[in-house]
Amino acid sequence: MNRIGPVLRHVPGLLLWIGGGLCVIALIIRLAGASPLAVADALWVGAFGSKYNVADTCIQAVPLLLTGLGVAIAFRSQVFNIGAEGQLLVGAMAATCVGTSALPAPILLPLALISGAVAGAGWSAIAACLRLWRGVPEVLSTLLLNFIAIQLLAFMVRGPLQEARGDYPQSDAIRIGARLALLVPQTRLHGGVILAIVLAVTVWFYLRFTAGGFALRVVGAGAPAAEAAGIRVAPTLWKAFLLSGALSGLAGAVQLCGVIYRLSDGFSPGYGYTAIAVALLAGSAPLGVIISAFFFGAITAGGASIQQRVPGVSSVVVQVLQAVALLALLGWGWARENRFLQRRTTPDSTRAEDV
């Protein structure tokens, strides 16, 4: 009760911010000349309208969950890795190499997934080198690496990885043995969804109950504190970069082996960017990432249906939803903090010192 009481007290405030956010979204849709209700209806049908739509929501949630976890781990250790998109693409490229190779079937799928994770970690390692050896902020390097990965993908599907027939800029389909099993008949729901949830729980356990996870969190709380506690900062940051990159790379491999099967330019509609929103909405908590990934998965699945069902409304309306959800969350966080400050009669001691 002790813990639930204060949480419940914040619910009206949260509802107020959500309501405000919905009004803003409705206003924007009206400004674009469409009906907010029609958009909401299309969103619902696209996300939950039928068994197929629900499966689609889950399918969309899988890459968001894995990349979201990657971003969350990085954020927990104050590593602003916003390069999940690039790491995902590189992971998909590596998985394509393995998945189309002549390796024997039993090791084909595991190897494809592992190679994806390794490639993602490698791509992230570039940013880690730049940060730790050259002092380049990872906010910049990971973003630039995203753009480079997009061009690398374009190059690969026109060069080394292009299909044998050579007609289109796409790879050959990966072999049957490299594909993830389908779970529900007549839908495209694949085994990646189980893998992603298991990994989220694993990451939660790791961060909460292991020494390595503790080190990540302490470094995130501030490098001086970590050093005082005898934690070596540089190796811990390396771990954050590599784990984060590996999860995003794995997301690319899972998406390839579970849904798309062949690589082409439009492989990712920006999962790695949405991952930032996924992680932020969850407050970078691994179990929260599961919920927020499915929430954004539903929005993404619904976004496609909006474009089909409501003429004149672009599917990028999803980006507006993401942004407004985050702003509402930020505002709510501010309101909570503020109320907290007002209640306290003594002035904040650290600030008083600063002034």
Place this chain on the structure above:
Amino acid sequence: MTGAEVLSFATLTVTYAAPLIYASLGEVFSERVGIINIGLEGLLLLGCLGAVVVAARTGSPFLGVLAGLAAGLLGAAVFAIFAIGMRRDQVIVGTTLNFLALGLTGVLYRGWTAGGTAALTAPTLPALVGNGATAISALTLLALLLVPLAQWLLFRTRFGVTLRATGEVPAAAAAAGARVNRLRTGVTLATGALCGLGGAALAIGIGNTFTEAMTAGRGFIALAIVVFGRWTPGGALLAALLFAGADVAQARLQAADWITLKIPYPVFLAIPYVLTLLALAIRGAKVKAPAALGQPWQQG
């Protein structure tokens, strides 16, 4: 290359540099006052949409530029409310602003152009000097003129000292009488206005219409330019010219020689980003950001 070719290459480089100059000048001031604004990309995009819509509807590129400026200002106001007023994490607010601008401009443009079927064609900015391949618009010229002005303002005036002190040791600046958050808000809004101009320079200075995500990462390159230019307007100008030059050269090589050279075009498209990354890696160890960058300030 003949003289005329060199001249047209230089002109094009300056024209392509203009959006980068506006955005990076804004960011230099922002970061100097302690605000890291990752939302440059979004602010540029808002400027693009504002400029194209108003220029196309009114037929006046001048009004288009004003609308671009206003759109950038509005976007920056959202940033200021959350990052300064509510003291939320600046990187998070900036990232959110990028989402918001990308979605908002996409939805509004498609809504206003009957589902994207009737693309808006805006009148481009008239040439102030030169013509044809050597035309330079007033907006490009303004970008170049703003650089020495900014350099002077930042390093030769009392205002500049206060501004830089606020980004290094806000507590000391506040003790000396600076209104930290008011100053930061002002600079953030100015950054928005500059990015709005940059968006206009891109949308109706270089092209004449709007497309979703047309800024193509220029806002992020501007962030790199600020670091590369060591947080000075002059340095930012040089870096912007370098990257714009690479961009123009890339387009030329792609158009002229890529078939004979047998180099696939993605390699060329990656050049500006690889170059930025290399530049940061080389300059990296020497760079030092303002000490209080990214830290929110609570007025005492």
